[in-house]
Amino acid sequence: MEASTFEIDFEPIGKRVDVAPGTDLLDAARQAGIGLASVCGGEGTCGRCRVVIMSGYVTPPVDADRRFLTQLELTSGQRLACRCRIYGDVKVHIPKASLVTDQRLQLDGQARQLQIDQTIHAYEVEVPAPTLHDLRADLERVIDGLETAHGLRKLAAEPLVVTELSTRTRQTPNASEWHLSAYVRGHEIVGFAAPGQRPLGLAVDLGTTKIAAYLVDLETGEELAATGQMNPQIGYGEDVISRLVHADRDDVGKHELARVVREGLNNLIVALAFKAGVTQEQIAEACIVGNTAMTHLLLKLPVHQLTVSPFVAASSSALDVKARDLDLDIAPGAYVHVLPCVGGFVGADHVAMIIGSDLDRNPHTAIGVDIGTNTEIVLHKPNEKYLTAASCASGPAFEGAHIRDGMRAATGAIEAVLITPDEIKYETIGNAPAVGLCGSGIVDTVAEMYRHQIIDRRGRLRRDAPHVRKTDRGFELLLVPGERSGTGRDIVITQKDVNEIQLAKGAIETGLETLLEATHTPPEDIKEVIIAGAFGTYLNLDSALDIGLLPRLSNAQYTQVGNAAGVGAKMALLSYKERARAQHIARRTGYVELTVFPGFQRRFAMSMLFPNNKP
């Protein structure tokens, strides 16, 4: 006799639901009202809906599972919920990272062939324990063993690593032999582990708003886990400047801002190790990228000079610092490599984006754009020694700030809009009732308004256009009436909102035009526009082109590469050659200071207009 339904128990939430046999777990989660992450909508192509089968009968792993999960993860019961159908009562654990998070984090970048030249080597060693007739010190005993077994010479280790050794070897009090794995970096032992435990690496893209972190096998380059969270410094101000000012006030402030972001990184490390089923001590190397303010705050570098003209970095070179100096709980002697920056406004994340998107090796003239509160643009020409970067103060409109109903890219945010004379259709993140507009939704709405002549080239709302109404605030477009919104309030786009977008797009347009003029580059030379970063990933390209947020270049193809900075961080984590490449790029990237460029103000004023070439 076949059961008509099976019970699914979702942990740690403790929610239960009865579903028909053959139901997939993503569907079951939806029925249970659980916000399980799924960017692809259950197509098995995004890998976000990871769960752990704790007990019960489900279908075996398919190709999609193998694409996103390691053998280790599959063995430990991890599966993609959307690819997994149930045939019995099932108990499922949902990792925190698989729940719809406060904000959508862009973790993935274009998959790439990664160059690996192992920064850390693991060597197993077996040595006799000390006796009255063999009084060698702990460290030298193991170093002798490593020399005998592997021919390693001139090894050394720091006191904290020696502590790890002496403690680990005395966990079995009367062992007559010590058997361990040493993680070696050049001539330095950075950690010890149990035999067979592979050395892992941590790559971090440290953004102003969010932090993305990746756990990678240093020998194979395989990504074992990825996770993200908000940058906890947000409590000290959403924008970079408030945080810099706070840190610059006194040593306490500087210490505080470093402390919270370091704690945030440690939380991510704990989460990654848990997800991958490894120990934190296996993490033997890290690589961090971020904008210049973020890396300065993390490293407790001086920031005063970043707050006053001419806004220079304290240090722009790559740095190798000890993980313990950043209070990171990984292998006791592990190093953190921080990629170099170009200057105060063009950070290590931008350098990582360049290597992550291979922009510097593009066979054609190409530009890379990372749109955010500051939008960085970099120009590459195949036959020139130097790249050229510019930074535009595009403002926080794309983060949803300064927009009446703006919000971050979280559940319920409108991310796509279609306007007809009769109605306005829209999609929200997580298909939840609309609560506001995120960056891509704002751009889409303004583009639709321009296409339907609801606004003119100067951005003025046409008072007689459909969906436009007048209130105390002036003219505005009613996007979602309160009775259908998730908040009970109307969701609108005001005249001021449109002007904010004009300011932002004007800043970017001016920046790009100035950059091209400064480098004597005709726009038609550009063959590729690489759009990186979270906002760029979800951006509707046609909308961006129609309102002039991105230039319509006759010979260019447009590529949205996702989190190329994260990819670049992973590349540098795995390879000294990529680190050298990043340092080389940072040194030969010129910076165009837009504001000192002649005619900047006039050009900026002009660039507020929407493009002439009406769609």
Add this chain to the structure above:
Amino acid sequence: MEASTFEIDFEPIGKRVDVAPGTDLLDAARQAGIGLASVCGGEGTCGRCRVVIMSGYVTPPVDADRRFLTQLELTSGQRLACRCRIYGDVKVHIPKASLVTDQRLQLDGQARQLQIDQTIHAYEVEVPAPTLHDLRADLERVIDGLETAHGLRKLAAEPLVVTELSTRTRQTPNASEWHLSAYVRGHEIVGFAAPGQRPLGLAVDLGTTKIAAYLVDLETGEELAATGQMNPQIGYGEDVISRLVHADRDDVGKHELARVVREGLNNLIVALAFKAGVTQEQIAEACIVGNTAMTHLLLKLPVHQLTVSPFVAASSSALDVKARDLDLDIAPGAYVHVLPCVGGFVGADHVAMIIGSDLDRNPHTAIGVDIGTNTEIVLHKPNEKYLTAASCASGPAFEGAHIRDGMRAATGAIEAVLITPDEIKYETIGNAPAVGLCGSGIVDTVAEMYRHQIIDRRGRLRRDAPHVRKTDRGFELLLVPGERSGTGRDIVITQKDVNEIQLAKGAIETGLETLLEATHTPPEDIKEVIIAGAFGTYLNLDSALDIGLLPRLSNAQYTQVGNAAGVGAKMALLSYKERARAQHIARRTGYVELTVFPGFQRRFAMSMLFPNNKP
């Protein structure tokens, strides 16, 4: 009209005294009842009675001043009190280090020609301040300048050093040029200073009881200041084992013991910089030696394995650690070089003693002895690759512990004794009323007692000998009756005290004999006995030989070299070659574990007897 007397005002004590014209300041201090240090008794040969002339007329500097004081110090008014006569009212500042300290610290070792191969180079640089047209980061700006001016390549610096740079250069807010001195170690900038400030080094001999510290000019090798203090860890136990046990209890204990000794070092650094009139940031390199327990506690290395058989070190190699990792307030990027140790019982201080006394280069077979709670003995043979060391548990009798009226070598301690049938003459430290006996006084007394047959070979007190009396405690020698002592109580040597000395001398004798036997060395082969350390310096050699504390070797000359470990620390501070030499010595010094040697117990029992060859 000439004044008949002048007034001397001693600061910071605030004591005043009227003296005749032409009186020297040492004499004036004595008249004022101030314990101004003077080992040579006013001969101008010890350099201990340094003072600073704040105002008034005194005789100009003489050769003795120039021997002990730098030009800088002379210019700042420093002088030797004993060489300085007054010819007017004078205000004098007495540095703390020139006052008679709680304990006599042996700072000086044999003067030596020091090899200098500058670990730190100072380079002056002048670069333009940043502008909107020159946006280079602070560090790279200075690195570019150093490359242009001095041809330095591939320089780097840590975040703390960058902080020093950014802060220092912005002290003059609108300077259009930055002018500084960079301290460079290899390819690393370890600190910045004002132009012209020379890089200095710190050498430390970290003992269980006391710490000696030296400030040295890294370019010339000149000692600018020396000072010492008790090891503040004494609060956690006078002996090494109690401290190790405390540190091994938990992380708090370990942290606490490291903290107090690091604080102690910082106090010495402040004192040295003050004495020499320099800034702490000029101290760009340090070199520390100490016994294995002391270096382990300082470095927070694990100590559990030092408390249980077979008592091995966690690490025996030389270590370069950052001064900031030891919380030392010197140049922000400065390194501390810790010399290697031989094993759990033969520390880096002993390795420093070997290079400080050139024992390893002695053309003859020679031994080095450092007598203390543990007495280390090392044997050198000119044609052999290996040195051999032994460690004897001689106990704390020479520190004054376990002796009824024993005390450390402080003011009022009896340090020399002469016994006749009628009376007992003695000398005390500082010529103060006797309050007890320090190590050298105890040895002297026991030797005198043996010479005058007050004790026999087995150490038994002769009840009918002069000065011997019987009390409840048994027989004892009355050294100083209470009416003449500084405490009002009798000062005596008891039967038990004599037995303690026998135990101590027996341990050393057994150790040496076992060492010679283990290495097949006939005693007559030994051509030199080098006696190092504070106790060895003040030891009456004849007394030590008469009671067998040191062996009477037919072909040997005996040399008391003072604090050779301190000299060795200075040598290693100044030269990478000496560091390599120390590492080489540590690696090729074998260790004889006495207790596992056949016949040890029987030999030890025999060695308690005083020598047969009666004086």
